[in-house]
């Protein structure tokens with residue numbers, strides 16, 4: 617199952633880019649034996665068009681038929697093993713693509729705040745979109761390490 621992050625805003629250089637690259641590489645390496653990945657990033661321009669343009673950019677970036685999960689602070693608060701279980705279930709049910717959606721400064725348009733795979737919260741506080749992307753990449757790597765039986769996650 618291919619995994620996608622469709623996110624408003626561009627991250628070029630800096631600490632967030634380095635962390636995202638690191639977790640993405642680790643996810644791809646660990647996921648290969650688990651039929652997970654690669655992890656693709658799709659960035660939507662946040663400089664023109666406002667909310668509606670961002671929403672249609674996100675919709676265009678999502679592969680046809682993908683299970684979609686919105687990142688939203690009002691979403692489901694899962695443990696890391698619960699997220700890993702959900703990802704394994706979508707994979708085992710035959711989903712070809714899994715796409716996570718991250719909004720920009722104004723958040724996701726209301727109709728995108730819950731995907732076909734629900735909404736995922738990283739806690740009740742609001743994080744900058746760049747940090748939300750880093751945290752999601754880390755949780756994806758953590759999920760792969762849990763499913764692969766690696767000693768990275770400790771309860």
Ligand SMILES: C[S@@+](CC[C@H](N)C(=O)[O-])C[C@H]1O[C@@H](n2cnc3c(N)ncnc32)[C@H](O)[C@@H]1O
Pocket residue numbers: 686687688689690717718719720721722723724736737738739740741742743744745748
């Ligand atoms: C700066 S936040 C936007 C906050 C905006 N006020 C809202 O109502 O969504 C940018 C994006 O980061 C993600 N994000 C921020 N905090 C989050 C959290 N606690 N859980 C899940 N996603 C979060 C969401 O995708 C959000 O659209």
